[in-house]
Amino acid sequence: MTETVGFLEIASGIVLRFWPAWIGLAILFAGIYAFKPRLGLFGELTNTWVGVLGVGICAFWLLTAIFAQLVAPVDPGIQNAVMKNSVPGGVDPATGRVFLLGADLYGRDVFSRMVYGARIVLTIAPAATLIAVLVGATLGLPAGYFGGKIDSLLSFLANLVLAFPVILLFYLLVTPGIMDTPIPYAMAGVLFLFPIVFFGVLFYTRFSTRPERLYLALGITLVLGAWIYSGLVFDADPLGIVSIEPNELNIFVAVVFASSPGVYRIVRGLTLDIKTRDYVSAAQTRGETPWYIMLWEILPNARGPLIVDTCLRIGYTTILLGTLGFFGLGMGPESPDWGTAIKDGSKVAQLRLYYWQGVTPAIALMSLVLGLNLLADALREESLRD
Numbered sequence: 001m002t003e004t005v006g007f008l009e010i011a012s013g014i015v016l017r018f019w020p021a022w023i024g025l026a027i028l029f030a031g032i033y034a035f036k037p038r039l040g041l042f043g044e045l046t047n048t049w050v051g052v053l054g055v056g057i058c059a060f061w062l063l064t065a066i067f068a069q070l071v072a073p074v075d076p077g078i079q080n081a082v083m084k085n086s087v088p089g090g091v092d093p094a095t096g097r098v099f100l101l102g103a104d105l106y107g108r109d110v111f112s113r114m115v116y117g118a119r120i121v122l123t124i125a126p127a128a129t130l131i132a133v134l135v136g137a138t139l140g141l142p143a144g145y146f147g148g149k150i151d152s153l154l155s156f157l158a159n160l161v162l163a164f165p166v167i168l169l170f171y172l173l174v175t176p177g178i179m180d181t182p183i184p185y186a187m188a189g190v191l192f193l194f195p196i197v198f199f200g201v202l203f204y205t206r207f208s209t210r211p212e213r214l215y216l217a218l219g220i221t222l223v224l225g226a227w228i229y230s231g232l233v234f235d236a237d238p239l240g241i242v243s244i245e246p247n248e249l250n251i252f253v254a255v256v257f258a259s260s261p262g263v264y265r266i267v268r269g270l271t272l273d274i275k276t277r278d279y280v281s282a283a284q285t286r287g288e289t290p291w292y293i294m295l296w297e298i299l300p301n302a303r304g305p306l307i308v309d310t311c312l313r314i315g316y317t318t319i320l321l322g323t324l325g326f327f328g329l330g331m332g333p334e335s336p337d338w339g340t341a342i343k344d345g346s347k348v349a350q351l352r353l354y355y356w357q358g359v360t361p362a363i364a365l366m367s368l369v370l371g372l373n374l375l376a377d378a379l380r381e382e383s384l385r386d
Helices: 007-017 019-034 041-047 049-066 110-146 148-163 166-174 183-191 193-207 211-233 246-274 278-285 290-301 303-326 338-345 348-353 356-385
Strands: none
Touching (some): 019 041, 019 049, 041 049, 049 356, 110 148, 110 193, 110 246, 110 290, 110 338, 110 356, 166 246, 166 303, 183 193, 183 211, 183 246, 246 290, 246 303, 278 290, 338 356
């Protein structure tokens, strides 16, 4: 039986371990209140306690993910045979280090795994959601603006994906063994082209009459796009900076593919409404091209609902990653992501005897999703006032 420390020592130890997040939050809110008039919508979020809580919770986990190496006491993969299934506050007799939230079945520090799990979630969820938004916007704008056969075809494809049971769809896309086929790589090759196309057209329509700016913007877009694209799709980044594990690529592609139709329908609906406005008619009278009108007249005026939807989608994606990990379809079994940790800690015997192993990552996941929902609510309220 290992020695343990009391509740107050555990609580104070956890609070002190998060010192980088507390300092970051203090700097963030000081900056928000100091430059509030210049921050626009983001500055107005702190007008209500809902916005303050949403920004605070999301920023807390983001800072924790960024400074995970400083927050976590040890590497999440290190096993300590002596501390297997240790209770919260257990003290390692060899080193005297306190396992603040105990250890799991393999003697790995639960607190450290929770911290590094935030890094995994906040790497995949926002990035996959952003690409899904770009895919949905790139297809939804022309569908709503032009209508006709383009709208009918794209809407049919979107409805086809949306009509498929979500859990079954993800099971098919993330099931073990699919990485041995070219399907995920082909899907990644197509989906990851959309951000390059989107920004290329965006800059071309804006700077088509100013070649010096156009060539610079397109050059940066193509170079950065090709660099990131080669690293993500082909794992061929010559600098070795941009890379993604096969199982992570699988999940990434699945999230983008399943989320894009929902974004498409929102953008299409907003475009159908906004294209009847007077400023769109004025742009058409000036002789602006359709893509200029879509990207520089319609899309900016649709940003409010899109930003709110993006925050909610990041929350949905976070839950989805946890669900996939819980069913063993997420990261590898050694991964510290929250879904895998919940699965490992939720086995009947584990949950009854060592409940903290599954409850800790579950609370972390719940708090992040809560923060994203509060942030989305605050954004919605502020956008309605505008």
